[in-house]
Amino acid sequence: MHRRRRTALLFTAVIAAASPLLTACGNDAHPGAAAVVGDQRITIAQLEDRVDEVREAQRAAVSDEDQYQQVVARTGTLTRDTLHSMVLDRVLHRAAQDAGVTVTRREVQSMRGGFEEQAGGAKELETVWLQQYGVAPERLEDNLRLQLEAQKLAESLGTDTGRPEFWQALSKASEKLDVDLNPRYGAWDVRKSSRVDSEVPWVREITAARTQQTA
Template sequence: MHRRRRTALVLTAAIAAAGPLLTACGNDAHPGAAAVVGGQRITVSQLENRVEEVREAQRAAVTDEAQYSQAIAKTGTLTRDTLHGMVLDRVLHRAAQDAGVTVSRREVQQMRAGLEQQAGGAKALQTAWLQQYSVAPERLDENLHLQLEAQKLAESLGTDTSQPAFWKALSEASKELDVDLNPRYGTWDAEKVGRVDTKAPWVRDVTTAGEERPA
């Protein structure tokens, strides 16, 4: 379960790297979609672009192939975890909307400034978010916006992000959005607000779990 890890601070940060490549046979209800959330598609292309952003940032952050390989190894299910995060972000945003919660750009800037001071500068913060949470530098403000949404939503409910009342609100939003994942990425459990791996006879794992060839 991803709840405590995601709500430690980075609720929506992906936690690992490039899971096994999957191929599926049979009918696809949403061609080209990794997921459909509230009738809106998250395309496979969008998902792949997000993963590539992290991979490019990891490549730029290390000095040799061995370090890059270590970064890959530490993030062994990035594709599926990135999709989990992308869906959860939309669920959180719907729950915040339902509660009348809004976040301003100024609030995001203030949060970022405080975190940069703690981390020792903008670059240090970007590196920390990349290494710890697999958030690419260009997604940092977007991620902080979601952190603030989560915090303010919890406050509006008189709780915090680790408590059942907070996750109940996300579960309700998840049901409203009727999340539908492409079977190759598993299924979405609205009660638990998370992605679940599935094993179907028509879904074939074509790589070893956790392995990915470095770019």
């Protein structure tokens, strides 16, 4: 596989791997927002719509309800993973802008064509992206654009997407954008450019009280 495609897949896998546990709830500072990234709001409705796209695609890909429930069980962190991806997309785009990096539609189409050839066709590629990365078919090209943007940013920095220099650029972009997550989804770690769990004492206290009541 071409080096650019290997690193692009690596970056997708990094996004898909972010799945810490859910904590906390509510954010009065930004009602209705799952996250605020710079001057852009990612609303809870937008997040739910994106998750629904994946669930609908997963449902269409299996033959019966039992299989679908197994798929749902294996992707129980889908909402948080999806929000992580939506935020990181904006962070990456800002870092790319700062570095003067752009991606053309022709480049995206070229990458898609190469992946389709390897996967055995367009439908097969959509299935791979859905199963491995939780990307709905209608979001495939958006995701490929993200991969290309990441790769070209890394190249502009003289590194690759697995190296600290690349993530330092994303960290700077995260700081500039002042990413703010609704606490129900955790918090945004600027240094790692990643969603993390929130430390909320009252959640632990309630959990402990319930454990004592049922003991």
